[in-house]
Amino acid sequence: MKNLSLMRLSIWAYLAIFFAYLLGPLVIMSITAFNSPEFPRATPWECLTFEWFSALFQDERILNGIKNSILVGFGTVVLSVAMGLAGALMLTQIWPKLRATYYTIIIAPILVPGVVIGISTLVFWDRINRMLGLEADSFLSNGLFLTVIGQSTFIASYCMLVLVARLQRYDMALTEAALDLGATHAQAFRKVLLPFMKPAIASAAVLAFLASFENYNTTTFTFGEYPTLTIELAQKVRYGITPAISALAFIIVLLTVFAALFNEANIRRKELVALARKEATVEELSTGKFKMPGFLSSNWAAVGLVIVACATVVVVGTATVYSPQQCIADVQEQKRLETELRIQELQRQRELRRQQQEAEQGSSAAPAQSKPAGNDSGFGNVFAPSTLSGDAEEDAGKPEGNNSGFGGAFAPNTLSGEEGSEGSGN
């Protein structure tokens, strides 16, 4: 039995490491959204601030990107769900000999790299545009159009997979029955097949929107004059990152958690209600005394949802009244003191070194080399920064390990990085 518990322990340890890898980056990124340094970092913690959120909401490009993303997402959802549904229906009816080929063709866009889809879309529609003799700014070379088309190429495949799974459980006899009873084909489609497919269509639409919203590889070739949010984010992340991006990420994480918990709570509630109905007696059901289970009872997702909602309200409430000015001023003051101290320290070291060198030069005639640092390359090497810092550590014997070198001492990163180990208490 000892063996079993050891195994269980290692399974949990593995799960812990796995989920730390999966969720840790998101948690740390969310924390950086509330820390005051200009560069997004979780450690050292300086001041709680909400200014990155206001910076985010004032960013025209981000807002414009969100608008474009929603436009593109909407177009993609409509086009790819329609194509996915048609593709799924066709799969059930196509000539058996063609089915394998057809399936390969419509599944291929999932495996083709997004970059390739973007390029082929761009090249193809550019050629169509030229063949039709249209101008370079025509509808066919419009960024919105190209992005929707490019994204739909592979998102329709996702939709198709989702829809086919549901369609396999559809009884074709239902449509035939409707036709026998005098419905037209359109009516049978609209009143029998579509209602049956509705849940799958809804999940395909959500999936399509999310896939469109986060797509980068394809969009980066097709966006033209309409940069989506992902494109704007990529530009920002590549050329200088700020905690405002963390703030946006935090909002997206929060929305995702909300949606996921809400969905889960709904599913769980349906299960619970079904269970309660099954266990209720006929009398209870008929007299209306049937008691529905409470929304929160044994529904962890609902509990989680309420907790997250409360936490959000508290944070937003704090944000409206909280001002980090004092704290930021304190930190700046501390940084200034820190810098001064460091400069003094460096001057002292330099003085020490100068004295040492003088002493060395005085005794250089002596054969015995009693230097501790092993700096036996002579005078010329003494001014190399690496030598300096190596010596500095040994000379000064400082406890906090100032090994960042002479050159790095004035870099703000180094300063604040070390300050954290000393002054993280405030």
Next chain:
Amino acid sequence: MPRFLKEFFDRNGLGIGSLMLGLVLFWTIGLIILPQLSMLDFSFRPNLPPPEIGGPKDVYTMENYRYLVFGPEGGSQSYNAVDLKVFYRTLIAAIFVTIFNLILCYPIAYYLAQTKGNHIRIFALMLIIPYWINEILRAFALRIIFGETGVLNNLLVAAGIFDTPFDFVRNDIALYAGLGYAYILLMIFPIYNVIESLDRNQIEAARDMGASWPMIHRRVVIPYAKPGISSGCTMVFMLSAGALAAPQILGGPSSLWFTQLIYQQFNDNSDWPQGAAYAVVLLVTCILLVLALMRVFKVNMGDIGK
């Protein structure tokens, strides 16, 4: 009208039938086949300014492919060492990312598929949530962690493991971690789906007959899960070889991913045919590699995507 077309319209009605047919044809031919052919055609053409396209200079040429192998004409080197090295490195790295993901995800997928209970739902939710976050933001999160003054370096220096911050970005560790991170779900789900349908009695039977855990996995679970494993590996390999966001954000300044070369040809050099040629090379090589590996491991094409 051919017979099968007539049957098709009889079954679906003229309106719905033609709508369906139109959408499917638009998707398969207009969006999938023709653009790929158009790209292939384009990759064999010289880079001309718009007015000269279709003119006398617009002839088929192998120049773009020659450039990838031999470099610019009259160049100092006999081979295009830079681009070829990037290409080779991309493929090797993508294979390693795939293997890493498989090793990381197989136990998780097995555990999730073979355990029952409420906490499995929570785990599934925790798996899916990161996948809903933007690809760029996920790469950004890793950059915060792996940066020179990032959390990981602060921790390691504080713990005394390193004296100086380790440059994870320049050493490509951040990139590999980011690529692995991005496609975890695509590896777990296919394997999970297959293992979930594995009858637990098979495992019990193997254990009753005295098989050890490694033996059970090697002889029972893995052969059964092979379609899922190959499906996951194919997706992760294709996507990481074709990744653009993670290399742009997490890649070191001196190391490029092949997709970044394509991107440069399109956006910085405005040499579309050259970029198209590189894209064709990437696509064809990846497909051939996947097909070869599928043959080695004896997996059918039909198992992919299940």
